[in-house]
Structures are given as C-alpha cells and as structure tokens.
Amino acid sequence: MPKVLYLSHAPDELYDVMRKLAAPSLELITLCDNSDRERIEKLADVDAVIVAAYPFTRELIAAAPAMRFVHHQGVGYQDTIDLESFRRTGARLAITPAGTTIGVAEHAVLLTLAVLRRLSFADAELRQGRWHVNALRPESKELAGKTIGYIGMGRIGQAAAQRFRAFDTTGVYHDPNVRLDAYAETDLGLRFVPQRELFEQADVVTLHVPLTADTHHLIDANALALMKRDAVLINTARGPLVDEAALARALETGDIAGAGLDVFETEPPEPTSPLLGMRNTVLTPHISAGTIDAFETKMRAVFQNLHRFFADQPIENEIQLH
Numbered sequence: 001m002p003k004v005l006y007l008s009h010a011p012d013e014l015y016d017v018m019r020k021l022a023a024p025s026l027e028l029i030t031l032c033d034n035s036d037r038e039r040i041e042k043l044a045d046v047d048a049v050i051v052a053a054y055p056f057t058r059e060l061i062a063a064a065p066a067m068r069f070v071h072h073q074g075v076g077y078q079d080t081i082d083l084e085s086f087r088r089t090g091a092r093l094a095i096t097p098a099g100t101t102i103g104v105a106e107h108a109v110l111l112t113l114a115v116l117r118r119l120s121f122a123d124a125e126l127r128q129g130r131w132h133v134n135a136l137r138p139e140s141k142e143l144a145g146k147t148i149g150y151i152g153m154g155r156i157g158q159a160a161a162q163r164f165r166a167f168d169t170t171g172v173y174h175d176p177n178v179r180l181d182a183y184a185e186t187d188l189g190l191r192f193v194p195q196r197e198l199f200e201q202a203d204v205v206t207l208h209v210p211l212t213a214d215t216h217h218l219i220d221a222n223a224l225a226l227m228k229r230d231a232v233l234i235n236t237a238r239g240p241l242v243d244e245a246a247l248a249r250a251l252e253t254g255d256i257a258g259a260g261l262d263v264f265e266t267e268p269p270e271p272t273s274p275l276l277g278m279r280n281t282v283l284t285p286h287i288s289a290g291t292i293d294a295f296e297t298k299m300r301a302v303f304q305n306l307h308r309f310f311a312d313q314p315i316e317n318e319i320q321l322h
C-alpha cells in the first residue's frame, strides 16, 4: 500500500478529518511533533508527500528517495517547495485550487470591510470599556462605490472580484497573463489597466499573485507613493510581496489610509513590528484559506488525486516542472 506523509504538524482534529477522507488504498502517515528529525525519519520510505504551509526544503526533499508524487494542499507552491531540488527528483507535482480559492476571496473582502470600519480597533476598545459611537465616523468608510484594484486576475482574483461586485464596487485589474473577455469585464465592472494606473486609481489594492523573483516587493515605497492617500492595501497572498518597512512608513505618515494583512514578511511578525500597534491595520495569522470547509474540500481533492496517481489514472491540477 503506498505511504503518504502529511508534512505539516496539525492538531488531532485535523488528522481525524484526514483519516475520515483518506483513500482506503493509501497509508496516511502524520507527525507526532513539529520536528525535522521526525520528518526526515518518516520521509525515508514514503511514496508521496502532502505539503501545506511547512516548507519542503532541500534537506527534506533529499530525505525522501522513494517519493514519486507531491501534492500541495494549496496553490502557492513556488515559495513552499525548493523547486531546484524538487526538479532533480523527477517526482510529479499537483496543487489544490479546490477549497483554497473561496476562503481567500472571502478573506480579502473581510479584511477590506474590517479596515474600512476600523473593526479591530473598535472591538478592542469596546472590550476595554471605551465606546467610540462617534469618534470613528470621520475615518470609517463603506465599500459601495469604491474602485477595487486587483493585482493578479487568476483563480482568487476572479473569485474576489465576484464577491466585491456584490458590494456595488467597480474595479481595475492588472495581470500580464490574463485578459478577461468583454462579457466578464462588464459583468464584474472591471477594466484592464497598466499597473501604474491601478495604483493611482484604486481605493483598495488587493494582491492575488504568487511570490516569485518578479513579484518580490511588488508593493514598495514607489508603489505606495503612487497610491491615493485614502487607499487601503489588502494582502492575502504572500508577505514578501510587500516591503513591510515601507508600508509601515506609508501608514504612519498617512500616505495610505490602512492595510489588511493575512501574510507577513516574517511569520509570525516580530513583536516589535510597528504594524502591530496601528489602529488602521487589521492583521490575521495566515488564515485566509484556513477554514474547516476549505480543509475538507482540499483533503477530498488531494486524496482523490493521490488515488488516481497510484491507480495510474490521469491526475488533476498537475504543475509541469520538468
């Protein structure tokens, strides 16, 4: 029976979900603790690995000589798998858009509303006995009528655009590889624009691109300077897309009005990060796709694909690296 290791350490409740959904034709192996020592021991004879947020490093890849297939539980494989070492193994790779897209798209809307209403600040203050019934009015905003700027119009960008549209927004988008057809653009109230124009026109800039050498620090001091002073930045993609020091300066000086961040350059962020003390930020711990709904959907898709792979059937969502 093929052995499949789940590379991240997870709570027992999630292992239970996985065991319930795992294909009976596979042996699922999980970790007892979060150590690389245990990972290396267990990787020694596995046929496949399920990768989530924990990095599949060169050292770990080298510890799995029999591995023939890796299934990423999400879609952002570019920065979680050491691709140079992985290519050398000749193993195949698939990703899991099912379950990932909706959670992240919903989270982008959630963070945007929360930043526009200063939700984290209002909630924390109320719990301390401070009742800001009018104090937040000058800086609280509605989503209706705003222009959303989508950097990246792939699966999540499109799912986010559908959801933002329900709040009576229009949008501009930029993606070097995707042009929506005229019907979709009209339906979603979207226009394709050069990246610079997007920064200049958007009330909300939301990031939906992978982290690669090209997109590292896509949001730097120059991009922030182009943005409107009352604009909000939303990042549910990857932390290093944003130069965090430049973002903190822009938020402090009022060059932009707020930020909603699910991902950070260092995770968790350093306790000294200025972003933690700001009332115009809403911060979450990389949980955009972290719902139980998403996990069940992902695991169903992952185990179906693993079953197909070991039954020599065509697999879905394969990434061609070789």
Ligand code: NAD
Binding pocket: 074, 075, 076, 077, 097, 100, 101, 104, 151, 152, 153, 154, 155, 156, 157, 174, 175, 176, 177, 178, 208, 209, 210, 211, 214, 215, 236, 237, 238, 262, 263, 286, 287, 288, 289, 290
């Ligand atoms: P996708 O591949 O469907 O879409 C990404 C899009 O980005 C593509 O259309 C691509 O052409 C575009 N792109 C690449 N470089 C660009 C650039 N410089 N400017 C504008 N567009 C550019 O991927 P997806 O499923 O939409 O996921 C997007 C990203 O979201 C993932 O790569 C991952 O990093 C991130 N993500 C985060 C979480 C989370 O928990 N926070 C969960 C899932 C995915």
